[in-house]
Amino acid sequence: MEHGPLAGQIVEAYDGMSAQLQAAARYVLDRPRDVALLSMREQARQAGVQPATMTRLAKNLGLDGYDAIRDAYASALRAGDIGFAGKAGAQALTQKLKGDHALAGEVLASMSRQIAGLMEEAPLNRIVAAAKRLASARRVYCLGLRSSHSAAWHFHYILSLIGEKSTILDGIGGTGSDMIGRATEQDVLFVVSVLPYTRATIEIAEYAHSRGIPVIAITDSEVAPLAKLSEAAVIIPTDSPSFFHTMAPAFAVAEVLATLVAGHGGDEALEALRRFDDQLGAFNVHLTTRAIKRQP
Structure with missing residues:
Protein backbone atom coordinates (compact mmCIF):
# COMPACT_ATOMS: atom_id res chain seq x y z
CA MET A 1 0.00 0.00 0.00
CA GLU A 2 1.50 3.35 -1.07
CA HIS A 3 1.37 6.41 1.16
CA GLY A 4 1.23 10.11 0.43
CA PRO A 5 3.85 12.85 0.28
CA LEU A 6 3.91 13.43 4.07
CA ALA A 7 4.28 9.76 5.03
CA GLY A 8 7.90 9.98 6.19
CA GLN A 9 7.25 13.14 8.21
CA ILE A 10 4.19 11.58 9.88
CA VAL A 11 6.00 8.37 10.82
CA GLU A 12 8.90 10.33 12.30
CA ALA A 13 6.60 12.52 14.44
CA TYR A 14 4.03 9.86 15.32
CA ASP A 15 5.42 8.68 18.69
CA GLY A 16 5.44 12.20 20.08
CA MET A 17 1.79 12.88 19.25
CA SER A 18 -1.21 12.68 21.57
CA ALA A 19 -3.69 9.83 21.11
CA GLN A 20 -6.09 12.08 19.17
CA LEU A 21 -3.36 13.38 16.90
CA GLN A 22 -2.17 9.81 16.32
CA ALA A 23 -5.68 8.84 15.22
CA ALA A 24 -5.73 11.71 12.74
CA ALA A 25 -2.17 10.99 11.60
CA ARG A 26 -2.92 7.34 11.00
CA TYR A 27 -5.92 8.29 8.87
CA VAL A 28 -3.74 10.52 6.69
CA LEU A 29 -1.06 7.85 6.47
CA ASP A 30 -3.39 4.97 5.62
CA ARG A 31 -6.00 6.77 3.45
CA PRO A 32 -4.03 9.05 1.09
CA ARG A 33 -6.65 9.01 -1.65
CA ASP A 34 -9.39 10.06 0.78
CA VAL A 35 -7.19 12.88 2.08
CA ALA A 36 -7.03 14.25 -1.46
CA LEU A 37 -10.73 13.83 -2.24
CA LEU A 38 -12.86 14.22 0.89
CA SER A 39 -13.62 17.31 2.97
CA MET A 40 -11.75 17.87 6.21
CA ARG A 41 -14.95 17.36 8.23
CA GLU A 42 -15.65 14.03 6.54
CA GLN A 43 -12.09 12.89 7.11
CA ALA A 44 -12.30 13.88 10.78
CA ARG A 45 -15.56 11.92 11.11
CA GLN A 46 -14.02 8.82 9.56
CA ALA A 47 -10.90 9.17 11.70
CA GLY A 48 -13.05 9.45 14.83
CA VAL A 49 -11.72 12.89 15.84
CA GLN A 50 -12.92 16.49 15.88
CA PRO A 51 -12.21 18.69 12.82
CA ALA A 52 -10.01 20.88 15.02
CA THR A 53 -7.76 17.85 15.55
CA MET A 54 -7.02 17.71 11.83
CA THR A 55 -5.94 21.35 11.99
CA ARG A 56 -3.74 20.64 14.99
CA LEU A 57 -2.16 17.75 13.09
CA ALA A 58 -1.22 20.08 10.26
CA LYS A 59 0.34 22.56 12.68
CA ASN A 60 2.17 19.69 14.44
CA LEU A 61 3.74 18.91 11.06
CA GLY A 62 4.79 22.53 10.61
CA LEU A 63 2.02 23.51 8.19
CA ASP A 64 -0.36 26.48 8.35
CA GLY A 65 -3.54 24.41 8.26
CA TYR A 66 -5.17 21.22 7.03
CA ASP A 67 -5.76 22.67 3.57
CA ALA A 68 -2.01 22.44 3.07
CA ILE A 69 -2.17 18.68 3.68
CA ARG A 70 -5.14 18.24 1.32
CA ASP A 71 -3.45 20.34 -1.37
CA ALA A 72 -0.25 18.28 -1.14
CA TYR A 73 -2.17 15.02 -1.45
CA ALA A 74 -4.37 16.33 -4.25
CA SER A 75 -1.27 17.35 -6.20
CA ALA A 76 0.28 13.94 -5.64
CA LEU A 77 -2.93 12.25 -6.77
CA ARG A 78 -3.05 14.31 -9.97
CA ALA A 79 0.59 13.44 -10.61
CA GLY A 80 -0.08 9.75 -10.09
CA ASP A 81 2.14 9.54 -7.01
CA ILE A 82 -0.40 7.84 -4.71
CA GLY A 83 -1.15 4.16 -5.23
CA PHE A 84 -4.60 2.63 -4.82
CA ALA A 85 -5.73 2.86 -1.21
CA GLY A 86 -9.15 1.24 -1.31
CA LYS A 87 -12.65 2.57 -1.85
CA ALA A 88 -13.49 5.93 -0.31
CA GLY A 89 -15.13 5.62 3.07
CA ALA A 90 -18.01 7.83 1.92
CA GLN A 91 -19.00 5.20 -0.65
CA ALA A 92 -18.89 2.40 1.90
CA LEU A 93 -21.67 4.12 3.84
CA THR A 94 -24.16 3.60 0.99
CA GLN A 95 -23.26 0.07 -0.10
CA LYS A 96 -25.80 -1.68 2.07
CA LEU A 97 -28.52 0.20 0.23
CA LYS A 98 -27.56 -1.40 -3.09
CA GLY A 99 -28.63 -4.97 -2.31
CA ASP A 100 -26.84 -8.27 -1.71
CA HIS A 101 -25.55 -8.75 -5.25
CA ALA A 102 -24.09 -5.26 -5.39
CA LEU A 103 -22.48 -5.54 -1.97
CA ALA A 104 -20.95 -8.93 -2.81
CA GLY A 105 -19.57 -7.44 -6.00
CA GLU A 106 -18.15 -4.44 -4.13
CA VAL A 107 -16.39 -6.70 -1.62
CA LEU A 108 -14.86 -8.87 -4.36
CA ALA A 109 -13.87 -5.86 -6.45
CA SER A 110 -12.21 -4.24 -3.44
CA MET A 111 -10.21 -7.40 -2.69
CA SER A 112 -9.17 -7.68 -6.33
CA ARG A 113 -7.87 -4.10 -6.46
CA GLN A 114 -6.07 -4.42 -3.14
CA ILE A 115 -4.29 -7.61 -4.16
CA ALA A 116 -3.46 -6.10 -7.56
CA GLY A 117 -1.90 -3.16 -5.72
CA LEU A 118 0.57 -5.55 -4.12
CA MET A 119 2.09 -6.12 -7.56
CA GLU A 120 3.43 -2.56 -7.66
CA GLU A 121 7.16 -2.10 -7.29
CA ALA A 122 7.31 -0.97 -3.64
CA PRO A 123 5.15 -3.78 -2.16
CA LEU A 124 6.89 -6.38 -4.34
CA ASN A 125 10.27 -5.20 -3.12
CA ARG A 126 9.10 -5.65 0.47
CA ILE A 127 7.70 -9.10 -0.24
CA VAL A 128 10.91 -10.28 -1.91
CA ALA A 129 13.08 -8.86 0.88
CA ALA A 130 10.92 -10.57 3.53
CA ALA A 131 11.01 -13.87 1.65
CA LYS A 132 14.82 -13.81 1.37
CA ARG A 133 15.14 -13.17 5.10
CA LEU A 134 12.72 -16.00 5.91
CA ALA A 135 14.54 -18.37 3.57
CA SER A 136 17.88 -17.64 5.24
CA ALA A 137 16.62 -18.41 8.75
CA ARG A 138 17.40 -21.72 10.44
CA ARG A 139 13.82 -22.00 11.67
CA SER A 177 3.92 -19.07 22.90
CA THR A 184 17.78 -17.91 18.69
CA GLU A 185 19.20 -15.10 16.60
CA GLN A 186 19.55 -17.60 13.75
CA ASP A 187 15.77 -17.99 13.64
CA VAL A 188 12.96 -15.64 12.62
CA LEU A 189 9.53 -14.85 14.05
CA PHE A 190 7.00 -14.52 11.24
CA VAL A 191 3.97 -12.70 12.59
CA VAL A 192 0.67 -11.41 11.19
CA SER A 193 -1.48 -8.80 12.92
CA VAL A 194 -3.80 -5.99 11.83
CA LEU A 195 -5.95 -3.44 13.62
CA GLY A 212 17.54 -10.39 19.28
CA ILE A 213 15.25 -12.67 17.27
CA PRO A 214 14.46 -11.00 13.92
CA VAL A 215 10.78 -10.25 13.32
CA ILE A 216 9.23 -10.42 9.84
CA ALA A 217 5.68 -9.09 9.75
CA ILE A 218 2.56 -8.72 7.70
CA THR A 219 0.66 -5.75 9.11
CA ASP A 220 -1.49 -2.83 8.06
CA SER A 221 0.39 0.42 8.69
CA GLU A 222 3.85 1.96 8.83
CA VAL A 223 3.03 3.00 12.41
CA ALA A 224 1.58 -0.37 13.47
CA PRO A 225 3.30 -1.90 16.52
CA LEU A 226 4.76 -4.73 14.43
CA ALA A 227 6.16 -2.36 11.81
CA LYS A 228 8.33 -0.74 14.46
CA LEU A 229 9.61 -4.11 15.70
CA SER A 230 10.24 -5.70 12.32
CA GLU A 231 13.39 -6.17 10.32
CA ALA A 232 11.11 -6.39 7.30
CA ALA A 233 7.38 -5.66 7.15
CA VAL A 234 4.91 -6.06 4.31
CA ILE A 235 2.15 -3.45 4.65
CA ILE A 236 -1.24 -4.59 3.40
CA PRO A 237 -4.63 -2.84 3.11
CA THR A 238 -7.55 -4.07 5.21
CA ASP A 239 -10.35 -1.66 4.22
CA SER A 240 -13.52 -3.42 3.13
CA ALA A 248 -7.53 -11.44 1.80
CA PRO A 249 -4.39 -9.34 1.06
CA ALA A 250 -2.64 -10.70 4.17
CA PHE A 251 -3.52 -14.26 3.15
CA ALA A 252 -2.28 -13.63 -0.39
CA VAL A 253 1.04 -12.21 0.83
CA ALA A 254 1.51 -15.15 3.22
CA GLU A 255 1.00 -17.57 0.34
CA VAL A 256 3.40 -15.67 -1.92
CA LEU A 257 6.03 -15.57 0.83
CA ALA A 258 5.73 -19.30 1.42
CA THR A 259 6.01 -19.95 -2.30
CA LEU A 260 9.19 -17.89 -2.56
CA VAL A 261 10.72 -19.49 0.53
CA ALA A 262 9.94 -22.95 -0.84
CA GLY A 263 11.61 -21.99 -4.10
CA HIS A 264 14.82 -21.23 -2.21
CA GLY A 265 14.76 -24.72 -0.68
CA GLY A 266 16.39 -26.41 -3.69
CA ASP A 267 16.87 -30.19 -3.81
CA GLU A 268 16.13 -30.61 -0.11
CA ALA A 269 12.68 -29.11 -0.58
CA LEU A 270 11.99 -31.34 -3.57
CA GLU A 271 13.01 -34.43 -1.65
CA ALA A 272 10.80 -33.42 1.28
CA LEU A 273 7.86 -33.01 -1.10
CA ARG A 274 8.46 -36.47 -2.56
CA ARG A 275 8.40 -37.97 0.93
CA PHE A 276 5.22 -36.07 1.73
CA ASP A 277 3.55 -37.30 -1.47
CA ASP A 278 4.47 -40.87 -0.52
CA GLN A 279 2.97 -40.36 2.93
CA LEU A 280 -0.27 -38.96 1.50
CA GLY A 281 -0.52 -41.95 -0.79
CA ALA A 282 0.19 -44.44 1.99
CA PHE A 283 -2.62 -43.03 4.13
CA ASN A 284 -4.96 -42.55 1.14
CA VAL A 285 -5.54 -38.96 2.26
CA HIS A 286 -7.09 -37.50 -0.87
CA LEU A 287 -10.29 -38.61 -2.52
CA THR A 288 -9.67 -40.17 -5.92
CA THR A 289 -11.98 -40.22 -8.93
CA ARG A 290 -12.55 -43.97 -8.56
CA ALA A 291 -13.59 -43.49 -4.93
CA ILE A 292 -16.47 -41.21 -5.86
CA LYS A 293 -19.75 -43.12 -5.98
CA ARG A 294 -22.60 -41.51 -7.84
CA GLN A 295 -26.10 -41.78 -6.46
CA PRO A 296 -28.46 -43.79 -8.70
Whole structure:
Protein backbone atom coordinates (compact mmCIF):
# COMPACT_ATOMS: atom_id res chain seq x y z
CA MET A 1 0.00 0.00 0.00
CA GLU A 2 1.50 3.35 -1.07
CA HIS A 3 1.37 6.41 1.16
CA GLY A 4 1.23 10.11 0.43
CA PRO A 5 3.85 12.85 0.28
CA LEU A 6 3.91 13.43 4.07
CA ALA A 7 4.28 9.76 5.03
CA GLY A 8 7.90 9.98 6.19
CA GLN A 9 7.25 13.14 8.21
CA ILE A 10 4.19 11.58 9.88
CA VAL A 11 6.00 8.37 10.82
CA GLU A 12 8.90 10.33 12.30
CA ALA A 13 6.60 12.52 14.44
CA TYR A 14 4.03 9.86 15.32
CA ASP A 15 5.42 8.68 18.69
CA GLY A 16 5.44 12.20 20.08
CA MET A 17 1.79 12.88 19.25
CA SER A 18 -1.21 12.68 21.57
CA ALA A 19 -3.69 9.83 21.11
CA GLN A 20 -6.09 12.08 19.17
CA LEU A 21 -3.36 13.38 16.90
CA GLN A 22 -2.17 9.81 16.32
CA ALA A 23 -5.68 8.84 15.22
CA ALA A 24 -5.73 11.71 12.74
CA ALA A 25 -2.17 10.99 11.60
CA ARG A 26 -2.92 7.34 11.00
CA TYR A 27 -5.92 8.29 8.87
CA VAL A 28 -3.74 10.52 6.69
CA LEU A 29 -1.06 7.85 6.47
CA ASP A 30 -3.39 4.97 5.62
CA ARG A 31 -6.00 6.77 3.45
CA PRO A 32 -4.03 9.05 1.09
CA ARG A 33 -6.65 9.01 -1.65
CA ASP A 34 -9.39 10.06 0.78
CA VAL A 35 -7.19 12.88 2.08
CA ALA A 36 -7.03 14.25 -1.46
CA LEU A 37 -10.73 13.83 -2.24
CA LEU A 38 -12.86 14.22 0.89
CA SER A 39 -13.62 17.31 2.97
CA MET A 40 -11.75 17.87 6.21
CA ARG A 41 -14.95 17.36 8.23
CA GLU A 42 -15.65 14.03 6.54
CA GLN A 43 -12.09 12.89 7.11
CA ALA A 44 -12.30 13.88 10.78
CA ARG A 45 -15.56 11.92 11.11
CA GLN A 46 -14.02 8.82 9.56
CA ALA A 47 -10.90 9.17 11.70
CA GLY A 48 -13.05 9.45 14.83
CA VAL A 49 -11.72 12.89 15.84
CA GLN A 50 -12.92 16.49 15.88
CA PRO A 51 -12.21 18.69 12.82
CA ALA A 52 -10.01 20.88 15.02
CA THR A 53 -7.76 17.85 15.55
CA MET A 54 -7.02 17.71 11.83
CA THR A 55 -5.94 21.35 11.99
CA ARG A 56 -3.74 20.64 14.99
CA LEU A 57 -2.16 17.75 13.09
CA ALA A 58 -1.22 20.08 10.26
CA LYS A 59 0.34 22.56 12.68
CA ASN A 60 2.17 19.69 14.44
CA LEU A 61 3.74 18.91 11.06
CA GLY A 62 4.79 22.53 10.61
CA LEU A 63 2.02 23.51 8.19
CA ASP A 64 -0.36 26.48 8.35
CA GLY A 65 -3.54 24.41 8.26
CA TYR A 66 -5.17 21.22 7.03
CA ASP A 67 -5.76 22.67 3.57
CA ALA A 68 -2.01 22.44 3.07
CA ILE A 69 -2.17 18.68 3.68
CA ARG A 70 -5.14 18.24 1.32
CA ASP A 71 -3.45 20.34 -1.37
CA ALA A 72 -0.25 18.28 -1.14
CA TYR A 73 -2.17 15.02 -1.45
CA ALA A 74 -4.37 16.33 -4.25
CA SER A 75 -1.27 17.35 -6.20
CA ALA A 76 0.28 13.94 -5.64
CA LEU A 77 -2.93 12.25 -6.77
CA ARG A 78 -3.05 14.31 -9.97
CA ALA A 79 0.59 13.44 -10.61
CA GLY A 80 -0.08 9.75 -10.09
CA ASP A 81 2.14 9.54 -7.01
CA ILE A 82 -0.40 7.84 -4.71
CA GLY A 83 -1.15 4.16 -5.23
CA PHE A 84 -4.60 2.63 -4.82
CA ALA A 85 -5.73 2.86 -1.21
CA GLY A 86 -9.15 1.24 -1.31
CA LYS A 87 -12.65 2.57 -1.85
CA ALA A 88 -13.49 5.93 -0.31
CA GLY A 89 -15.13 5.62 3.07
CA ALA A 90 -18.01 7.83 1.92
CA GLN A 91 -19.00 5.20 -0.65
CA ALA A 92 -18.89 2.40 1.90
CA LEU A 93 -21.67 4.12 3.84
CA THR A 94 -24.16 3.60 0.99
CA GLN A 95 -23.26 0.07 -0.10
CA LYS A 96 -25.80 -1.68 2.07
CA LEU A 97 -28.52 0.20 0.23
CA LYS A 98 -27.56 -1.40 -3.09
CA GLY A 99 -28.63 -4.97 -2.31
CA ASP A 100 -26.84 -8.27 -1.71
CA HIS A 101 -25.55 -8.75 -5.25
CA ALA A 102 -24.09 -5.26 -5.39
CA LEU A 103 -22.48 -5.54 -1.97
CA ALA A 104 -20.95 -8.93 -2.81
CA GLY A 105 -19.57 -7.44 -6.00
CA GLU A 106 -18.15 -4.44 -4.13
CA VAL A 107 -16.39 -6.70 -1.62
CA LEU A 108 -14.86 -8.87 -4.36
CA ALA A 109 -13.87 -5.86 -6.45
CA SER A 110 -12.21 -4.24 -3.44
CA MET A 111 -10.21 -7.40 -2.69
CA SER A 112 -9.17 -7.68 -6.33
CA ARG A 113 -7.87 -4.10 -6.46
CA GLN A 114 -6.07 -4.42 -3.14
CA ILE A 115 -4.29 -7.61 -4.16
CA ALA A 116 -3.46 -6.10 -7.56
CA GLY A 117 -1.90 -3.16 -5.72
CA LEU A 118 0.57 -5.55 -4.12
CA MET A 119 2.09 -6.12 -7.56
CA GLU A 120 3.43 -2.56 -7.66
CA GLU A 121 7.16 -2.10 -7.29
CA ALA A 122 7.31 -0.97 -3.64
CA PRO A 123 5.15 -3.78 -2.16
CA LEU A 124 6.89 -6.38 -4.34
CA ASN A 125 10.27 -5.20 -3.12
CA ARG A 126 9.10 -5.65 0.47
CA ILE A 127 7.70 -9.10 -0.24
CA VAL A 128 10.91 -10.28 -1.91
CA ALA A 129 13.08 -8.86 0.88
CA ALA A 130 10.92 -10.57 3.53
CA ALA A 131 11.01 -13.87 1.65
CA LYS A 132 14.82 -13.81 1.37
CA ARG A 133 15.14 -13.17 5.10
CA LEU A 134 12.72 -16.00 5.91
CA ALA A 135 14.54 -18.37 3.57
CA SER A 136 17.88 -17.64 5.24
CA ALA A 137 16.62 -18.41 8.75
CA ARG A 138 17.40 -21.72 10.44
CA ARG A 139 13.82 -22.00 11.67
CA VAL A 140 10.71 -19.85 11.25
CA TYR A 141 8.31 -19.45 14.17
CA CYS A 142 4.86 -18.48 12.89
CA LEU A 143 2.35 -16.43 14.85
CA GLY A 144 -1.10 -15.11 14.04
CA LEU A 145 -4.05 -14.90 16.40
CA ARG A 146 -7.77 -14.33 15.87
CA SER A 147 -8.46 -13.07 12.33
CA SER A 148 -4.74 -13.24 11.50
CA HIS A 149 -4.47 -16.93 12.36
CA SER A 150 -5.47 -18.23 8.93
CA ALA A 151 -2.70 -16.32 7.11
CA ALA A 152 0.01 -17.40 9.57
CA TRP A 153 -1.18 -21.00 9.61
CA HIS A 154 -1.35 -21.23 5.81
CA PHE A 155 2.23 -19.95 5.57
CA HIS A 156 3.29 -22.54 8.16
CA TYR A 157 1.42 -25.35 6.39
CA ILE A 158 3.11 -24.70 3.05
CA LEU A 159 6.54 -24.65 4.70
CA SER A 160 5.72 -27.86 6.58
CA LEU A 161 5.50 -29.63 3.22
CA ILE A 162 9.15 -28.92 2.46
CA GLY A 163 10.74 -30.01 5.72
CA GLU A 164 10.96 -29.06 9.38
CA LYS A 165 11.77 -25.37 8.94
CA SER A 166 8.52 -24.03 10.40
CA THR A 167 6.93 -24.06 13.88
CA ILE A 168 3.45 -22.67 14.52
CA LEU A 169 2.94 -20.89 17.84
CA ASP A 170 -0.52 -22.26 18.43
CA GLY A 171 -1.05 -24.65 21.32
CA ILE A 172 -3.89 -26.06 23.41
CA GLY A 173 -4.19 -24.73 26.94
CA GLY A 174 -2.45 -21.43 26.27
CA THR A 175 0.95 -23.01 25.60
CA GLY A 176 1.35 -21.71 22.05
CA SER A 177 3.92 -19.07 22.90
CA ASP A 178 6.14 -21.50 24.83
CA MET A 179 8.03 -22.60 21.72
CA ILE A 180 9.42 -19.12 21.08
CA GLY A 181 11.68 -19.71 24.08
CA ARG A 182 13.72 -22.07 21.91
CA ALA A 183 14.36 -19.47 19.19
CA THR A 184 17.78 -17.91 18.69
CA GLU A 185 19.20 -15.10 16.60
CA GLN A 186 19.55 -17.60 13.75
CA ASP A 187 15.77 -17.99 13.64
CA VAL A 188 12.96 -15.64 12.62
CA LEU A 189 9.53 -14.85 14.05
CA PHE A 190 7.00 -14.52 11.24
CA VAL A 191 3.97 -12.70 12.59
CA VAL A 192 0.67 -11.41 11.19
CA SER A 193 -1.48 -8.80 12.92
CA VAL A 194 -3.80 -5.99 11.83
CA LEU A 195 -5.95 -3.44 13.62
CA PRO A 196 -7.38 -4.09 16.19
CA TYR A 197 -4.10 -5.70 17.28
CA THR A 198 -4.26 -8.75 19.54
CA ARG A 199 -2.35 -7.97 22.73
CA ALA A 200 -0.70 -11.41 22.99
CA THR A 201 0.64 -11.15 19.43
CA ILE A 202 2.38 -7.84 20.10
CA GLU A 203 3.74 -9.00 23.46
CA ILE A 204 5.26 -12.15 21.93
CA ALA A 205 6.79 -10.09 19.12
CA GLU A 206 8.23 -7.63 21.65
CA TYR A 207 9.68 -10.54 23.63
CA ALA A 208 11.32 -12.01 20.53
CA HIS A 209 12.68 -8.61 19.49
CA SER A 210 14.15 -8.03 22.96
CA ARG A 211 16.07 -11.31 22.65
CA GLY A 212 17.54 -10.39 19.28
CA ILE A 213 15.25 -12.67 17.27
CA PRO A 214 14.46 -11.00 13.92
CA VAL A 215 10.78 -10.25 13.32
CA ILE A 216 9.23 -10.42 9.84
CA ALA A 217 5.68 -9.09 9.75
CA ILE A 218 2.56 -8.72 7.70
CA THR A 219 0.66 -5.75 9.11
CA ASP A 220 -1.49 -2.83 8.06
CA SER A 221 0.39 0.42 8.69
CA GLU A 222 3.85 1.96 8.83
CA VAL A 223 3.03 3.00 12.41
CA ALA A 224 1.58 -0.37 13.47
CA PRO A 225 3.30 -1.90 16.52
CA LEU A 226 4.76 -4.73 14.43
CA ALA A 227 6.16 -2.36 11.81
CA LYS A 228 8.33 -0.74 14.46
CA LEU A 229 9.61 -4.11 15.70
CA SER A 230 10.24 -5.70 12.32
CA GLU A 231 13.39 -6.17 10.32
CA ALA A 232 11.11 -6.39 7.30
CA ALA A 233 7.38 -5.66 7.15
CA VAL A 234 4.91 -6.06 4.31
CA ILE A 235 2.15 -3.45 4.65
CA ILE A 236 -1.24 -4.59 3.40
CA PRO A 237 -4.63 -2.84 3.11
CA THR A 238 -7.55 -4.07 5.21
CA ASP A 239 -10.35 -1.66 4.22
CA SER A 240 -13.52 -3.42 3.13
CA PRO A 241 -17.15 -2.61 2.28
CA SER A 242 -17.95 -5.29 4.87
CA PHE A 243 -18.32 -4.44 8.54
CA PHE A 244 -15.23 -6.66 9.04
CA HIS A 245 -11.75 -5.82 7.85
CA THR A 246 -10.52 -7.96 4.98
CA MET A 247 -7.72 -10.48 5.49
CA ALA A 248 -7.53 -11.44 1.80
CA PRO A 249 -4.39 -9.34 1.06
CA ALA A 250 -2.64 -10.70 4.17
CA PHE A 251 -3.52 -14.26 3.15
CA ALA A 252 -2.28 -13.63 -0.39
CA VAL A 253 1.04 -12.21 0.83
CA ALA A 254 1.51 -15.15 3.22
CA GLU A 255 1.00 -17.57 0.34
CA VAL A 256 3.40 -15.67 -1.92
CA LEU A 257 6.03 -15.57 0.83
CA ALA A 258 5.73 -19.30 1.42
CA THR A 259 6.01 -19.95 -2.30
CA LEU A 260 9.19 -17.89 -2.56
CA VAL A 261 10.72 -19.49 0.53
CA ALA A 262 9.94 -22.95 -0.84
CA GLY A 263 11.61 -21.99 -4.10
CA HIS A 264 14.82 -21.23 -2.21
CA GLY A 265 14.76 -24.72 -0.68
CA GLY A 266 16.39 -26.41 -3.69
CA ASP A 267 16.87 -30.19 -3.81
CA GLU A 268 16.13 -30.61 -0.11
CA ALA A 269 12.68 -29.11 -0.58
CA LEU A 270 11.99 -31.34 -3.57
CA GLU A 271 13.01 -34.43 -1.65
CA ALA A 272 10.80 -33.42 1.28
CA LEU A 273 7.86 -33.01 -1.10
CA ARG A 274 8.46 -36.47 -2.56
CA ARG A 275 8.40 -37.97 0.93
CA PHE A 276 5.22 -36.07 1.73
CA ASP A 277 3.55 -37.30 -1.47
CA ASP A 278 4.47 -40.87 -0.52
CA GLN A 279 2.97 -40.36 2.93
CA LEU A 280 -0.27 -38.96 1.50
CA GLY A 281 -0.52 -41.95 -0.79
CA ALA A 282 0.19 -44.44 1.99
CA PHE A 283 -2.62 -43.03 4.13
CA ASN A 284 -4.96 -42.55 1.14
CA VAL A 285 -5.54 -38.96 2.26
CA HIS A 286 -7.09 -37.50 -0.87
CA LEU A 287 -10.29 -38.61 -2.52
CA THR A 288 -9.67 -40.17 -5.92
CA THR A 289 -11.98 -40.22 -8.93
CA ARG A 290 -12.55 -43.97 -8.56
CA ALA A 291 -13.59 -43.49 -4.93
CA ILE A 292 -16.47 -41.21 -5.86
CA LYS A 293 -19.75 -43.12 -5.98
CA ARG A 294 -22.60 -41.51 -7.84
CA GLN A 295 -26.10 -41.78 -6.46
CA PRO A 296 -28.46 -43.79 -8.70
